[in-house]
Amino acid sequence: MCTWLRCGKNSAVLENTSRPFAGWDINWRMKMRRHSFFWKLFAGNLLMMGVILFVAGFFSYRYLNANYQRDSRENQGRLARITKLYFQRDWPRLAGQIDADCKRLFANRTMRLTVIADDGRVLGDSQARAATMENHRTDDRPEVLQALKGQAGRDIRSSETLGSQFRYFAEPIEKGGKILGVVRLAMPVRAIAEGRNVIRNALTWAAMVAVGVAVVIAGMLSWMWHKPIRQITETARAIAAGNLSAKAPAGG
Known part of the structure; x- marks a missing residue:
């Protein structure tokens, strides 16, 4: 059993020894609360910018791919018309001369040139021996039938x-006014896909750079916003707790 004096001393000692830890605990909690609020704000900003970047990248790819496909078709059609005019100007020619011209004109091109007579015989081809190729006036070659x-x-x-x-x-x-033959240009679908891959890779690299920039911007915005918002929140909590004299600091 303790006397009043002894118990009072013990309680005073306990109060003095526990007070620093209590203060440290409060400060630690407040600090963690500030950090938690900052990271929540940062995550929200980053998520918002990520959604914007994703939507922008998606529609950019669709737009660029559509333009690439259209330009590719137009260029192939334009080159086919120019090649037609080249052969049409000096027609008729010997089959051997036509085949040599095909290989000379498209020797280093991705596209393949074939010149076909009105009866379907192959007169020249830039990538194969024309003499060994089958007749091209067949139902499984609708582009040739359409041109004829x-x-x-x-x-x-x-x-x-x-x-x-x-x-x-x-x-x-x-x-x-008479159809004498057909000029046909063939573009490998593989080459078209490679063009799409170039667009996709370029957008991927751009997206990676944009993500890095977005992280920096999100961090800067969070740092700018979190302090005034936190102060307003703490003031609101103080007022709700009964401290009607609490005021948020005025900002410029």
């Missing part, structure tokens, strides 16, 4: 000669 009717023809399918998929553009060779 005097209209530009298109199709996408696998080539029986080379065994890979191509996009075909065919133009009729005409003189005096």
Whole structure:
């Protein structure tokens, strides 16, 4: 059993010894609360910017890919018309000369050139021996049949000669209102896909850079906003607790 004096001394000692720890605990809690609020604000800003970047990247890819596909088709069609005019100007030619011209004109090009007579015989090809190629006036070559009717023809399918998929553009060779033959250009679908990959890779690198910039901006915005918002929040809590004299610091 303790006397009043002894108990009072003990309680005073306990109060004095526990007070520093209590203060440290309060400060630690307040500090953690500030840090937690900052990271929540940072995560929110980063998420918002991430959504914006994703949407912008998605629509940018669709737009660029659509433009690339359109430009690729237009360029192939334009080149087919120019090639048609080249052969049409000096028609008729010997089959051997036509084949040599095909290989000379498209020796280092991705596209493949084929010149076809009105009866379907292959007169020249830039990547194969024309003499060994089968007759091209067949139902499985709709672009050739369309060109033999005097209209530009298109199709996408696998080539029986080379065994890979191509996009075909065919133009009729005409003189005096008569269809004399067909000029056909074939673009490998693989080359078209490579163009899409270039766009995708460029956007991927741009997105990586943008993410880095977004992290920095999100951090800066969070640092700018978290202090005044935290002060307003703490003032509101103080008022709710009954401290009606609490005021948020005025900002400039």
